[in-house]
Amino acid sequence: MDRPEAKLEIRDLTVRYADGTESLQRFSLDIYANQINVLFGPSGGGKSTLLRTLNRLNDLANVEKQSGSIQLDGEEILSPDCDVIQLRRRLSIVFARPVPLPMSIYDNVVYGLRLAGVRDKATLDATVKRALVQAVLWDEVGDRLTESAYALSGGQQQRLCLARSLALRPEVIMLDEPTSGLDPISTLKVEQTLRELKEAYTVILVPHSVQQAARMADWAAFFLQGELVEWDTGHRIFTNPSERRTEEYITGRFG
Amino acid sequence: MRASRQVSQRIAFGLISLAALVVVIPIFYIIGYIVVQSAGAVSWTFLSEMPRDGMKAGGVLPAIVGTLLLTLGTAIIAVPIGVGGAIYLSEYAKDTWVTRAIRIAIINLAGIPSVVYGLFGLGLFVIFLNFGTSILAGSLTLGIMTLPVIISTSEEALRAVPQSFRLVSNSLGGTRWQTIRRVVLPQALPGIITGIILGIERAAGETAPILFTAAAFFLPRLPASLFDQTMALPYHLYVISTQVPGMPISIQYGTALVLLLFVLSMNLLATLIRRHYRKQRVW
Numbered sequence: 001m002d003r004p005e006a007k008l009e010i011r012d013l014t015v016r017y018a019d020g021t022e023s024l025q026r027f028s029l030d031i032y033a034n035q036i037n038v039l040f041g042p043s044g045g046g047k048s049t050l051l052r053t054l055n056r057l058n059d060l061a062n063v064e065k066q067s068g069s070i071q072l073d074g075e076e077i078l079s080p081d082c083d084v085i086q087l088r089r090r091l092s093i094v095f096a097r098p099v100p101l102p103m104s105i106y107d108n109v110v111y112g113l114r115l116a117g118v119r120d121k122a123t124l125d126a127t128v129k130r131a132l133v134q135a136v137l138w139d140e141v142g143d144r145l146t147e148s149a150y151a152l153s154g155g156q157q158q159r160l161c162l163a164r165s166l167a168l169r170p171e172v173i174m175l176d177e178p179t180s181g182l183d184p185i186s187t188l189k190v191e192q193t194l195r196e197l198k199e200a201y202t203v204i205l206v207p208h209s210v211q212q213a214a215r216m217a218d219w220a221a222f223f224l225q226g227e228l229v230e231w232d233t234g235h236r237i238f239t240n241p242s243e244r245r246t247e248e249y250i251t252g253r254f255g
Numbered sequence: 256m257r258a259s260r261q262v263s264q265r266i267a268f269g270l271i272s273l274a275a276l277v278v279v280i281p282i283f284y285i286i287g288y289i290v291v292q293s294a295g296a297v298s299w300t301f302l303s304e305m306p307r308d309g310m311k312a313g314g315v316l317p318a319i320v321g322t323l324l325l326t327l328g329t330a331i332i333a334v335p336i337g338v339g340g341a342i343y344l345s346e347y348a349k350d351t352w353v354t355r356a357i358r359i360a361i362i363n364l365a366g367i368p369s370v371v372y373g374l375f376g377l378g379l380f381v382i383f384l385n386f387g388t389s390i391l392a393g394s395l396t397l398g399i400m401t402l403p404v405i406i407s408t409s410e411e412a413l414r415a416v417p418q419s420f421r422l423v424s425n426s427l428g429g430t431r432w433q434t435i436r437r438v439v440l441p442q443a444l445p446g447i448i449t450g451i452i453l454g455i456e457r458a459a460g461e462t463a464p465i466l467f468t469a470a471a472f473f474l475p476r477l478p479a480s481l482f483d484q485t486m487a488l489p490y491h492l493y494v495i496s497t498q499v500p501g502m503p504i505s506i507q508y509g510t511a512l513v514l515l516l517f518v519l520s521m522n523l524l525a526t527l528i529r530r531h532y533r534k535q536r537v538w
Contacts (some may be wrong), residue, residue, distance in 0.1 A: 002322035057426055089428040099419040103436055104535050115437075150537040164427065 007172060007202040008054065008078040012070035015049055024049055025226045027068070031172070034201045036194060038217035040069065040210065040233060042255045045223035047206045051174045054204075055091040056084045067236050072172075089116065092165035093150055096177040096208075098151030098157035107147045108160055112168040134197065135163035136189050155186025162193065171201040180208040191216060210250050213239040222246045283413050289512050296509030310495055311502055312472060315510050320392075322517065325469060326459045328394025328481075329401055333458075334451055337405030341447075344406070346435055362463035365403035370463035373383035374399045377467035391481040393469020397458040405456065408450025412443040415538055430470075445532030452525040460518050462489040472498070487513040 003170075019145045020191035024046040031037045053060045054070065056077065070077040077087060090111065101108050109128045118124060128145065132138040137159040141152065149160055158178055165173055173178040175194070179187040194216065196204055207213040213220060217234025222243070230243045241247045249255050304314030348354040376396030386392040418440050424434040458464075470490035478485040492510045495502050 055426065056502050056529065057422065060422075085428050085430060088426055093425075093426050094418075095423070097419070099417075099423045101420060101423060102442055111424070112429075112435075115424075116431045148537060161423075236391060253286060 003030075004032040004035055004140050004240075007071075007073065009071045010050075011071075013050075013053065013070060015046075015058065015063060016065040019062065024053075027074070027101050027226070027228055029221055029228055029231055030218055031202060031204055033202045034198055034200075036205055036216050036220040037236075038213045038220045038222060039204065039206050039251065040213040040217075041219060041223035041229075046224050046226040048176055048189055050175055051093060051204065051206065053078075054174065055063040055088045055093055056082070057088070057093065059084065063146040069157065077085055089144045089168045090168035090170055091172040091175065092160050092167055093173060094173045094178050096180050098154065098161045098181070100152070100157050100160055103149065104146050105149050105152070106145040107158060109163050109167050111164060116168075131163040131167040132160075134193070135159045135168050136164055136193050141142065141158040153180045153186075155189070158182060158186070159190065159193070162190070166197075172199065172204060172216065176206045177208040178205075179212070187212075198234075208254075210255075214250070224249075231249060256385070263286060266404075286515065289508050289515060293508035293512045294505040296503075296505040296511050297482060299511055302513070305475065306473070311506070315464075315488070315491060315513060317474055317477055318488045318491040318510070319488040319513065319517075322459055322489070323494075324390050324395060324478065324485060325465065325487055326455055327354045327391050327500060328390060329397040329458045330451070330455050332358075332394055333401040333405050333454065337402050337451070337454070337478065338409050338447060340402070340406045341409030341413060342435060342440075345398040345410045346439065361403045361406055363479075364399075365407070368463075369461050371380055372396055373464040373467045375399075376464060381468055384420050388467070388469060388471075388484050389482045390469055391467045393485070393487075394489050396464045396468045397461065400461070400464055401454040401458045403531060404454035407449055408453065413439060413447025415446065416442045417514065430498030442536075445528055449525045449529045452521050452528075456521040456525075459521070460514065462467065462493055471508060472507055 010031070010048050012026060013027040020184045021044075027046070027050070032145060036163065039050065041047065047059070052061070053066070054077070058066070061209075066078065068078070072087075076082065086112065092112075101111060106128055109131050110124045113127060129138065129142070132141065132166050140156060141147075142161075144151075149157065151162060157183070162173075162175075162178070164251055182190065191212070194205065196251075198218070204215055207216060214234065216237075217237065219232070220234045220237040220239060221231040222229045222237065222241075224245060230237065230240075230241060230246045236242075237246065238250060274291070279386055301314045302319065303316055305316055307313035344354065344357065367473050373396065376392055376399075380386045380392035380395050384392075386395075393532075420438045420442070421434055424438050425431075462470075465487055469485055469486035470487050472487050472494055474484065488510065492507065492514060495510060
């Protein structure tokens with residue numbers, strides 16, 4: 001089968017934290033453009049580490065060793081010359097627990113734009129509407145944008161965080177268990193949103209369950225203790241995996 | 256069995272209540288005693304007039320003005336350095352031996368007796384830098400004395416802001432300084448302001464640090480420049496209570512009452528600010 005265009009090429013990536021926790025060992029993987037790329041496996045496998053290395057958020061953590069290469073459209077991310085601030089606008093992350101900033105819904109959505117120096121009211125207004133529509137939240141909050149983001153329910157907060165990332169028009173949107181705290185209806189909405197988003201964005205999803213992984217994956221990578229066990233189309237991984245460990249995990253033998 | 260448990264419960268409750276009462280009694284007693292002894296000495300003329308007849312009559316205006324100026328000077332010196340230092344320690348500093356040395360220095364700075372600060376101010380500001388006995392030298396001395404309080408309370412307030420806010424701001428392309436200015440500082444501000452007021456309030460009531468650096472026994476006029484000496488409420492109180500024979504009691508206690516009201520009103524302000532913002536806080 002033809003492989004789609006690679007957005008990110010990860011080669012021999014090794015990351016180890018100073019306290020010896022969750023790390024990656026000589027890790028290689030491609031992330032495909034305009035696909036939902038699912039990273040799954042038991043916790044401690046290195047999924048979150050990978051996400052935080054991709055947009056260099058790990059710079060702020062206590063990383064002891066980092067080597068290898070990550071290329072975004074052929075550009076090296078891990079090089080010291082990389083503009084990290086710009087990189088984080090291109091690869092945006094949504095965390096497991098929604099963290100609205102202590103300000104209004106509107107100010108949350110435009111936060112990243114304002115940091116980038118955008119002042120024009122019309123641009124900001126238009127972005128708020130577009131991002132909230134994309135995150136399927138506009139109908140619920142469009143008429144109360146000045147309210148505190150903390151007035152929203154958990155599911156709404158998570159979609160707000162998604163909108164906040166989308167406002168920056170990133171190229172890659174990374175989601176670390178975005179539905180782990182949500183009810184099934186909110187989860188469905190977020191999943192539906194992600195399927196629509198992949199038309200314009202590259203999506204990397206760390207799902208909160210194997211079921212979600214199977215539902216969502218165009219491509220799936222199975223992580224086990226810092227190692228990439230298997231990586232293939234979602235269809236193959238969840239119907240006919242080639243590794244025994246993958247099969248045991250998705251059938252619930254361990255994990 | 257049950258009876259003895261109830262007895263011990265009652266005894267414990269009694270002792271704890273007594274302890275709480277013991278804390279409260281002196282406060283009311285002191286305030287009450289000062290109010291009674293001042294016997295209505297505090298009036299508008301007392302607040303707005305110069306002292307007369309060897310300070311045995313008239314008001315305490317120059318001491319009030321002096322204390323206000325010293326408090327303001329202390330704030331101007333201690334707030335930027337203190338808050339800046341706290342931001343550095345909480346947001347920038349890595350855990351190295353330098354940082355640890357700074358922390359130890361701050362803790363020790365807080366433990367130095369105020370009279371030692373006074374002597375230090377005399378040596379450095381009054382004599383070596385040749386500022387003379389002046390508002391400037393007194394403010395600098397009080398400012399340094401206040402620094403550890405402002406740094407530690409501000410740092411605590413900054414650290415209380417959830418780490419997740421910083422992570423989110425960084426992930427959206429925020430630089431460290433943007434993150435501090437737009438998220439961390441606004442959230443920590445109520446705590447910082449409270450710390451500033453409490454630190455400066457302590458400085459306002461101090462006598463020893465200004466004894467050698469700023470305070471005048473008696474001045475017939477208000478200070479005109481930073482390099483002038485000044486009268487100040489705490490020192491004035493000391494002077495009229497111990498150095499002037501035949502001083503009317505009511506003027507001594509009137510002065511004490513003015514100082515007390517000044518400090519207590521700052522305390523009240525800090526409490527109100529804290530309460531106001533705590534209600535608005537979402538995390």
